Amino acid sequence: MTDWRIGHGYDLHRLSAGQGLCVGGVFIACEHAVVAHSDGDVALHALCDALLGAVxxxxxxxxxxxxDARWADADSRSFLREVRRLIGEAGYAPGNVDLSVIAQVPRLAPHIDAMRARIAEDLALDIDRVSVKATTKEGVDAVGEKRAISAHAVVLVARAQRAD
Incomplete structure (x- = not known):
């Protein structure tokens, strides 16, 4: 029997005036920025939590x-690659990723394919194993009022096959 595990992650960051933000490993130029210690990439932070939680x-x-000052302004892609290494050390590999990013701003649809490609690269997955979706909050709550951005991630991981 294959040892499958599911993980879920969530992240939310406040928005402020700025010149852009990172989502899914992609920089999006816009009039907003994320208030965070690192680059504040909500999609990758949720994904890291999902992967870590699964294992x-x-x-x-x-x-x-x-x-920790080492992580100030850090690129969240480096977090994702390190998490992939950690779950690998635990004997697991990602199988697929399903991300939902909730944001009133910026408009994410034009960047979805680039996000999928970056995440697939960092997790050594085929791109058809990475889903990224975007939705808004229709003006409701902090996200809908353009004061925050959030993301949910679900992952499936499997015990890595060993060459015997």
Whole structure:
């Protein structure tokens, strides 16, 4: 029997006036910025939590705490690659990724394919195993009022095949 595990992750960051933000490993030039210790990529942070959770390795805050100056302004793609290494050490590999990014701003649809490509590259997955979707909050709550951006991630991981 294959050892499959599912993980779920969530992240939310406040928005401020700025010149752009990173989502799904892609920089999007816009009139907003994320308030965060690292680059504040909500999609990759949620994805890291989902992967870590699937293998019971804690969460992103344990591995990359915002109290550690090393992670100030860090590229969240480096977090994702390190998480992939950690789950690999635990004997697992990602099978597929399903991400939902919730944002009133910026408009994400034109960037979805680039996000999928970056995530697939960082997780060594075929692009057809990475889904990224975007939706709005129809003006409701902090996200809908353009004061925040959030993301949910679901992943399936499997025990890595061993060459015997």
């Amino acid at each position: 019971a390795l804690g969460d992103i805050g344990q591995h990359f705490p915002d109290s």
